[in-house]
Amino acid sequence: MIGARLENLRNWLERTGNRERWGLPAIPDGPVNARMLRRTLAQAIAERPGGLLAAKVALKHISVATTEGYAARPGGSQRLFLAEVEEAAAEHHVRLTVEAFHDFQEDRLPAGPGARSLIEAFALVDAELKEAARTDPKVLTDDTHLESLLRKQAQTLHVGAANYCWFRDPAKALCLRLAGTPNASKPLVGMCDSARCPQATHHPCHRPVWTGQAAGITVFLESPRVPVGERKRLLPERERALRVVAEIDAAMCEGSA
Known part of the structure; x- marks a missing residue:
């Protein structure tokens, strides 16, 4: 029919x-x-x-x-969409890395366990940038050359809710060690304990997240309805958040000193 x-x-x-x-x-x-x-x-x-x-x-x-x-x-569409997402994420990571480098140049240093290695990497890029500026002064006002120098560093960046993870060595990633997958190619950002991971850094843009966490925990602790056991669990969480905030402030003061 x-x-x-x-x-x-x-x-x-x-x-x-x-x-x-x-x-x-x-x-x-x-x-x-x-x-x-x-x-x-x-x-x-x-x-x-x-x-x-x-x-x-x-x-x-x-x-x-x-x-x-x-x-x-x-x-077709799924592959193209995934490729577009990955390309946009890569460019976003380059922009974040450039912003972190500009903070370094303006003495707003990062904090966290991975701060030292990141500062050393930025110092090498800064020296290379200054050397290139001697022959071509335009590189001082053009971010294109800077982006090319930082692109390899940006490829290791994984953005967390309250930190940056510079995933250079899987063996050093705390999240992979906790998950029992030390040979993975990507970090488990959702399991990140940035206060202890040697590849994590905290930047001024992360300070509001940690202060907000500390303030929220304080509200719970002041409530009489919170059980004693939950109160004991929340206290270390608040102390960690306050410690991270203090480290961010100290790093900024150290850079401006």
């Missing part, structure tokens, strides 16, 4: 000229069925700008992966 209707549709499109007027491809001769129609329709829609998602809606697919199969573009 559906085959006969599709045959009538093909004849009607050709007879009325609507196929050419609507920009539809010619339906080949021979038997047609519903699956062939859906596949051809998906391919025709997907070729247009934003067409893959439009085809998903028109064909009522639950997942865009199904539409990609119909349109003969497996992995």
Whole structure:
């Protein structure tokens, strides 16, 4: 039954000229069925700008992966989207690294267990930048050369909620040691204990997060409804947050001294 209707549709499109007027491809001769129609329709829609998602809606697919199969573009949108996300994340990490370097130049030093190694890396970049400026003064006002020098450092950056993780050596990553996966290629940022990890640093932009955590814990501690056991657990958490804030302030004072 559906085959006969599709045959009538093909004849009607050709007879009325609507196929050419609507920009539809010619339906080949021979038997047609519903699956062939859906596949051809998906391919025709997907070729247009934003067409893959439009085809998903028109064909009522639950997942865009199904539409990609119909349109003969497996992995298309998902792969492109992932590539765009990774590219945007890489550029964002470069910008954050440049900002941290500018803080270093202005004596706003990082704090945390990984601060020393980061300061040493920035000092080498600063020396190289000054050496390059002797032959080309324009590099002092152009961040392009600076970004190229810091790009390798930025590739190790993983952004945490209240710290930066410079993941250079998996063997030194505290999160991987705690998880029992010391050979992993990426850190477990959600398990990061930045106050103890030798690759973590705290910067002035992280100070509000730690002060907010300390203030929030203080509110709980002042509540009479908090059990004694929970109070004992929260006290070390508040002390750690206050210690990190003090270290950030001390590092800034040390840099400006």
